[in-house]
Amino acid sequence: MNAATVPMPASKPGRRTFGFWVIRGTISQRRYWILAAAGLLLPLLGWAALSASGIVNPVFLPGPLSVLARIGTWYSNDDLLGDIGISTMRVVSGWALSALVALPLGLFIGTYRSVQALLEPLTDFIRYMPAVAFIPLVMLWIGIDEGAKIGIIFIGTFFQMVLMVAEDVRRVPMAQIEAAQTMGATRMEIIEKVIIPSAKPALVDTLRITMGWAWTYLVVAELVAANSGLGYAIIKAQRFLQTDKIFCGIILIGLIGLAMDQCFRLMHRKAFPWLYARS
Amino acid sequence: MSIAVQCKGVWKTFGSGATAVTALKDIDLAVADGEFVTLVGASGCGKSTLLRTIAGIETHNAGDILVGGTPIKGPGVDRAMVFQNYSLYPWLSVKDNIKFTRQLAAHTRDRTSADVEVASGRADTLLSVMGLTAVAEAYPNQLSGGMQQRVAIARALMSRPRILLMDEPFGALDAQTREVMHDLILHVSQLEHCTVIFVTHDVEEAIYLGQRVVLMAPRPGRVDTVYAVPLTQERSQSMKHQGAFLELKVTILDRIRSTSGMKTDLDLLQRLSRTAART
Numbered sequence: 132m133n134a135a136t137v138p139m140p141a142s143k144p145g146r147r148t149f150g151f152w153v154i155r156g157t158i159s160q161r162r163y164w165i166l167a168a169a170g171l172l173l174p175l176l177g178w179a180a181l182s183a184s185g186i187v188n189p190v191f192l193p194g195p196l197s198v199l200a201r202i203g204t205w206y207s208n209d210d211l212l213g214d215i216g217i218s219t220m221r222v223v224s225g226w227a228l229s230a231l232v233a234l235p236l237g238l239f240i241g242t243y244r245s246v247q248a249l250l251e252p253l254t255d256f257i258r259y260m261p262a263v264a265f266i267p268l269v270m271l272w273i274g275i276d277e278g279a280k281i282g283i284i285f286i287g288t289f290f291q292m293v294l295m296v297a298e299d300v301r302r303v304p305m306a307q308i309e310a311a312q313t314m315g316a317t318r319m320e321i322i323e324k325v326i327i328p329s330a331k332p333a334l335v336d337t338l339r340i341t342m343g344w345a346w347t348y349l350v351v352a353e354l355v356a357a358n359s360g361l362g363y364a365i366i367k368a369q370r371f372l373q374t375d376k377i378f379c380g381i382i383l384i385g386l387i388g389l390a391m392d393q394c395f396r397l398m399h400r401k402a403f404p405w406l407y408a409r410s
Numbered sequence: 411m412s413i414a415v416q417c418k419g420v421w422k423t424f425g426s427g428a429t430a431v432t433a434l435k436d437i438d439l440a441v442a443d444g445e446f447v448t449l450v451g452a453s454g455c456g457k458s459t460l461l462r463t464i465a466g467i468e469t470h471n472a473g474d475i476l477v478g479g480t481p482i483k484g485p486g487v488d489r490a491m492v493f494q495n496y497s498l499y500p501w502l503s504v505k506d507n508i509k510f511t512r513q514l515a516a517h518t519r520d521r522t523s524a525d526v527e528v529a530s531g532r533a534d535t536l537l538s539v540m541g542l543t544a545v546a547e548a549y550p551n552q553l554s555g556g557m558q559q560r561v562a563i564a565r566a567l568m569s570r571p572r573i574l575l576m577d578e579p580f581g582a583l584d585a586q587t588r589e590v591m592h593d594l595i596l597h598v599s600q601l602e603h604c605t606v607i608f609v610t611h612d613v614e615e616a617i618y619l620g621q622r623v624v625l626m627a628p629r630p631g632r633v634d635t636v637y638a639v640p641l642t643q644e645r646s647q648s649m650k651h652q653g654a655f656l657e658l659k660v661t662i663l664d665r666i667r668s669t670s671g672m673k674t675d676l677d678l679l680q681r682l683s684r685t686a687a688r689t
Binding site for chain 2: 304306307309310311312313314315316317320324325328329331403404405406408409
């Protein structure tokens with residue numbers, strides 16, 4: 132019988148690769164977005180219902196509408212945009228400064244075993260120290276200006292970042308490096324033309340993840356003699372029991388973080404088309 | 411005929427002190443200019459280590475490796491290597507992978523604009539010889555395993571190396587693709603007039619490709635027997651069924667079995683099952 136004339140057996144009904152509870156299964160694009168929207172909206176609705184029911188005192192849990200209204204008054208009466216601007220500046224400066232040092236240092240640690248032996252145990256040791264505990268020292272050393280706030284964010288981000296960069300560099304496949312060696316590449320050429328381009332996508336991911344960590348240190352950083360910024364606003368609102376403003380601050384930090392994260396992901400797709408290319 | 415590669419009493423040990431392992435013991439091997447030599451042997455016999463030592467990416471502890479009469483000091487542009495996998499640069503297109511050597515100082519020291527044109531023509535020639543013209547702009551991860559190895563071979567040949575070192579280059583390919591690659595590499599090595607040293611664990615592959623088959627034995631890694639392949643230089647798939655081919659295959663397989671130490675394992679198993687039966 133010709134192969135083409137053999138009727139295709141009907142697929143068995145029991146075996147599905149498509150559905151809610153299939154391990155590592157696939158779901159349609161539409162279902163993905165519906166579920167993602169539900170995941171965001173359900174907690175919001177739950178929150179609204181809980182605060183509308185009157186079970187919880189609004190001092191402890193303000194409703195979503197009063198939080199939204201607070202954003203409005205924060206914008207019109209206080210300097211919301213200024214607070215967002217100064218906080219973003221502090222986070223991005225601390226993070227960028229950290230990246231400026233961590234990227235070359237991590238590259239060396241990940242490339243040379245000798246540098247790794249010299250620096251990695253020390254970094255591992257400092258990494259466990261709480262950044263908050265450095266506040267008095269930072270005030271002593273740097274003062275109470277912008278530098279101190281940026282310094283705290285730097286301390287919180289840097290030591291993690293170095294280790295992650297070193298790990299990204301170590302993950303470059305040995306075969307890629309050896310292939311360059313057999314083609315007669317020098318040490319600098321291997322670093323420049325193989326290790327860096329090979330590690331780059333992982334490095335961008337590391338920068339994205341550490342940006343998130345830098346934001347988590349914002350409130351701590353703005354404990355230091357600040358009089359502006361989202362973190363400072365949260366601390367001040369705590370003093371006056373303005374729970375709705377605390378909610379505002381937290382949600383705004385979350386939203387800014389989410390936006391930055393999405394920018395990084397978009398950049399990843401644009402900068403590394405070969406990772407997303409499929410035949 | 412002059413000698414392309416000569417190993418004179420080459421020793422190599424991994425580790426030191428009580429845990430030192432002799433990977434290569436007093437290797438003497440001469441490969442003639444234009445010859446196709448295959449290295450086979452049980453796992454742990456040091457065939458890959460020997461190849462990597464000739465490539466210069468492993469160092470030997472004693473003895474000399476002469477290439478064109480001069481002792482090697484590390485990797486060189488006269489020896490190109492093809493790895494089993496993961497050696498291509500995924501961020502470069504197929505064509506840019508092949509042209510990778512052109513960016514390296516070792517290949518461009520005395521480059522003129524005429525050379526650049528020649529090199530560009532060379533890349534196009536290799537693309538068409540290896541059947542890659544249609545995928546020149548694709549990224550490696552868009553290609554099948556067989557096509558990726560074609561790119562790796564083309565990249566190795568780009569700088570016209572006198573010696574091509576291949577470390578189980580077809581080990582991860584399916585049997586049909588491998589047959590195609592066998593005829594391709596035989597054809598290309600004759601076209602390019604290069605000496606090939608080819609490591610494999612597949613005895614049939616070793617006989618089909620090699621003019622001589624070097625059998626290595628493990629613990630410590632050493633050259634056991636060198637077999638001349640009794641076939642004409644022009645090979646075809648039908649030769650695999652000829653008496654001389656099959657006879658050599660049986661001889662080599664028997665010899666590998668007796669050098670690999672697998673027999674003692676079988677004895678141990680029989681003894682164990684006897685004790686198990688008694689209790």
